[in-house]
Amino acid sequence: MLYIGLYLVAAGVGGIKGSLPTHGAEQFDESTPQGRIKRSTFFNYFVVCLSAGGLIATTFVVWIEDNKGWKWGFLISTMAMLLSIPVFLLGSGFYRNKIPNGSPFTTISKVLLAAIINSCSGKTTSNAVVNMATSPPSVSTQKSSDTKSKKGQEKTSENESLETQTQSFKFLNRAVNNTPVYTALKCTTKQVEEVKVVLKLFPIFASTIILNCCLAQLSTFSVQQAASMDTNLGSLKIPAASLPVFPIVIIMVVAPIYDHLIIPFAREITKRETGISHLQRIGTGLVLSVLAMAAAALVEVKRKNVAIKHDLVDSTKPLPITFFWIAIQYALLGSADLFTLAGMLEFFFTEAPSSMRSLATSLSWASLAIGYYLSSVIVSIVNEATSRGHHKGWLSGGNLNRYRLERFYWLLCVLGGVNFLNYLFWACRYKYRSTGSKK
Structure with missing residues (x-):
């Protein structure tokens, strides 16, 4: 029954995330500059709303489950979804609805x-x-x-x-x-x-998968790193599992700054409606992901040096180094996610034919899913390739201090850099179809 429920949730989330961006964007008049600017703002705040939901889920709902039981966490989530249906339907008389014309x-x-x-x-x-x-x-x-x-x-x-x-x-x-x-x-x-x-969009789509491989590290190795460090914030002890809140908060802070400060400034310089083009925005996210992996590697080197210096390599005690060092990679990857995801949603929406916009925007979520699966594949390949004789693989064993995690991060950094060059190849050759992107 649990798996049935999980599959139903996955199907529901897939339907919402695949349809809602397109439905929301179609409420704006794309024939006017003002309408296109508002549509761009919509995509930014759509990502903010997703982040707000993630923030509530990783804080309030998790606290309820830990203190009151899992059934209360599931009940609150179910009631929230049920309440969202009438709220959504309240606006049905004002929506611009597109008549379906086939799959x-x-x-x-x-x-x-x-x-x-x-x-x-x-x-x-x-x-x-x-x-x-x-x-x-x-x-x-x-x-x-x-x-x-x-x-x-x-x-x-x-x-x-x-x-x-x-x-x-x-x-x-x-x-x-x-x-x-x-x-x-x-x-x-x-x-x-x-x-x-649609086929012309696929090289751009494929170029974002490596970024999502990097994002997968936020909920895996980065959490393990933080768990081995000092997670005290004054008299408050922060659970390592709560660290994914960092990129969520970063997105919620950076998005308004980007929309109300950076874009108007860029618009004055470039004379472009969107300030920077959609492909430039995606490219910015890819660069930030490369910097995030470089920062993660350097932080891991520092963390291991602290473990060696205090003779705590094989100890389970927290290392005398604050977990805020991990916040650097979280901040960079959170910003990368904002730039790339919002940029992809708007790019795919504006460039795809009107009859295929929902399919095109869904490529953003497909990239996320493939990236997370590919991350697991890369970890397995790295462990297999680096385990020789009595030597364990870079990411094998139960002691994080014995890992070669910094090498893995450098590997992702190099892959991200090569991927960015591949992205530049396709982005420089892409010709925009949409009006707002040309101006």
Whole structure:
């Protein structure tokens, strides 16, 4: 029953995190600069709200579970979710609701299958079917179009860009055929171009996975480090398991500063609506993650030197060094998470076709999940590769002071640096589709 409950929670959280960012962002008028600026603010505070929930969960709910029992913790969480439903529904009369028009997975699968089957059958792509929107406008049409609203012009421009066949991913152009092998696999140019747009997002998505590998260390080795240090704050003893509160608080503090101070200042310099571009924001997060791993390695060296100096390498006593040293890597990784997650959500939302925005924003959470799983894989590989004969692996054994954790952190630092270079390669070649990102 416990696992059933956990899987149901995972399914519910997946639905909320996959749909809510897109639903919230669509409430703003993306045809105006002010609307796009407010939408950017929404993504910042969406991450803040997630952090606020995490703060309550890791403090108040944990305290309830420790002092009153697990059933009270689960009960409070359940009641909070039940209460959120009517609160959400109260605004249903004011929401801008997008009419569903099919699953993006259906479109992607259809285009890929059509391209493969048409290639195998020897049929060539036909360019005979071209949407009238791609034809050169007449003089009278041009005059009438000049009187349209800016919103209408932008929508027409977006449609035209998707209804004109491009030469990227040429193989997929084979999906467009007047006489397909199977009529159910008949694809339009727009569908093919939408799939191409999503595929172009994948290099950026893949470049953020290593960052989430680094984030995974906050709840594993960083907690073990803190547990071996002096966790007293005056007369108060801080549980090592509560240290993940640090990055949460950092996000809640930095987000308003970023939105109300840094961005307006950057906007004056760059003359860009968003201050810095979405890709620059993601890149900033990647750089911060590299710095965080370097700081973590240096702190670990200092921690082990203290253990050696006081002859406490094999002792279970707390080391005479404050756990606030660990706060450095927590602060850097918390800031990295804010820059990257909010940047990814906005980037994927604005660049994806309107019919695939929920799928695109979900890539942010997929990156997080893959990063955490990959972290476990990297730890296993490192232990296997570094264990020779009687020598244990870098991260093997029950004594943290005997670990080579600083080497592992340096490894992540190097991987993060190489990953950032890979990110620069793709980011410098990416061409924005959205209006707000171009200005």
